Amino acid sequence: MRIAFYGSSLLSSYWNGAATYYRGMLRDLAARGHHVTFYEPDAFDRQKNRDIEPPEWADVRVYDATENALREVMAEAARADVVVKASGVGVFDDELIAGVMKAARPDAIRIFWDVDAPATLAEITPAPDHALRRALPGLDYVLTYGGGPPVIAAYEALGARRCIPIYNALDPETHHPVPAEPRFAGDLNFLANRLPDREARVEQFFLDAAARLPDRKFLLGGNGWHDKPMPSNVRQIGHVGTRDHNAFNTSSISVLNVARDSMAQVGYSPATRVFEAAGAGACLITDAWVGLDLFLKEGEEVLVARDGADVAEHVRTLTPERAKAIGEAARARILAGHTYARRGAEVDALLRRTAAEKRSAA
Template identity: 60%
Template sequence: MRIAFFGSSLVSSYWNGAATYYRGLLKALAALGQEITFYEPDAFDRQRHRDIPDPDWARVVVYPATEDGWRHAIEEATRGADLIVKASGVGVFDEALDLAIVDLASARLMTIYWDVDAPATLESMAADNNHHLRLAIARYDLVLTYGGGDPVVQTYRKFGARQCVPIYNAVDPDTHHPVTPRPDYAGDLSFLGNRLPDREARVEEFFLRPAQMLPKRRFLLGGAGWESKPVPANVTIAGHVGSGAHNAFFCSGSATLNINRESMARFGFSPPTRIFEAAGAGACILTDAWDGIDEFLAPDQEILLVKSAEDVVRTIETLTPERARRIGEAARRHVLDQHTYIQRAAQVMKVMNLATNGKEAAE
């Protein structure tokens, strides 16, 4: 199958948290015999902050971030594809792309809307009766999501989606694995995530406030946008951490913290890429509590749950190196056994084949 995929970026993780999700899934789909072309706009300086060269398992087309640019990209994709995927959060001309691609659906060409931030998308649709996806989503052959579980599935179905299936984050063992620690990433607790409006208050509660309460401990804050954020003296701001340094970031400290964005925490069942990346590297992970975590990792045995700044403080104060190592190793074994991208890709192929068969039967 020839798949044209319109997303934010495959080659750059700069202001692009979905990059490793795209890479893991599309690399695995290519390994299963699919022909991948990834279309991404030349926007937000991502091409100047590439993490990887064009991979050998996908063709990458970078188009100008203009109306002519996306129109020409769609024209090219239409000529050669059996399936066109529009991911959410491309960043420029999203609404125009959403509407233009759904118009391409035909007996020959299948269309998929792939939502990498479903809780936020659904909340914006619920708040706006004129949201363009309220009419468009029912015309896509299939909706796939980054996560969200039954709450996201049921809400998308209420908006008219023919079928909605969560395809969760996972681990690519070739990419996410233990490495030699780096002294500049050492510390008692690290956090990696870009500074975003619906994340910042939770970073203040689960990361910066514990740092204030533990002035003798070392904290490391990675991700774009934090340079102007006032932080306690014991917090080191690492700035943007390219995907090639993620393993070292997770391996070098005593523990690493996952903080879900507010909308994802409300919906639950939305494990972000960072959890699987950190688990693949064998890190001891703390996560803010959200519904569904036990479907991916076992609390207290493979991941540690925290519900407040005080929980973070207590966990850091009592966490021994031996326990941290034991938790990290258990998490790594679990994700390598049950949560790999090749397993997710097999799920995608099954869902797409079912959707294709159903479409042919209806026609």
């Protein structure tokens, strides 16, 4: 099938946490015979900070963030068998959801793919006239990369026909064990952009833990932290491109995951970092959230913390031998049940079944 996918960016992970998810999902769908065209705006300096060049498995259309260019790319939705509008494009989001669905052929499969369902729901729930709210009844699916039962119920209450979580996963060809690199050495490494609904939890789980262990080394990667006061044992390194994520995860005793406020409250929302760390065989420490046990077992495949004191205690008592055992167990669990090959098979089956239903109805 021809898939027209309108998202934030496939080529750049710069201020774009969905890049790894897009790449893993769309690469697998292309391998199953689908032809993917990805439309991304030239915005937020992402094209100046590409992690990859246009891949062989997708046609990438970079368009100017102007109304004229927008009209051109929206019109191309008419050529597709599947039209996907993702959340968080960042420019013309309202115009895109209305425009591409209007341009889509009557027999096309229409999908809104939400890569931040808690934030999207918080925005649209109190706004009956929101462009996405108006579009929901006409969509075949809302797909989300997390959220579980609470998100499904919320979307269906707002008029979505069907909401199905397609969780984050691992691409083992991209994220895997590599030799450690001294530039990323530390006792606890943490990779996250500075965002308003994550910062307090970063203070609680990462900075507080660092302050409790002044003799240990903490490494912070990600955008936006340059003017944030830090304990002296925290070293900031700024944006870390996806090509360096494996080394970032394998070069420390442990790595940290901290969910954003909304995702922690909703649960069932494993971040990309969880699967990247597991794929590299890293020992992951994560904040607690409902649904974690669907992906990793506490104490054996992941260490769970309820606050900064818990994080500090894990770091203080963790030996290299135990860290290695936890990392290897996590990698085995994720490879067995949570790869993009599995997620792609799920989406492929959904698309083929829906196409058959539409043909029968016609």
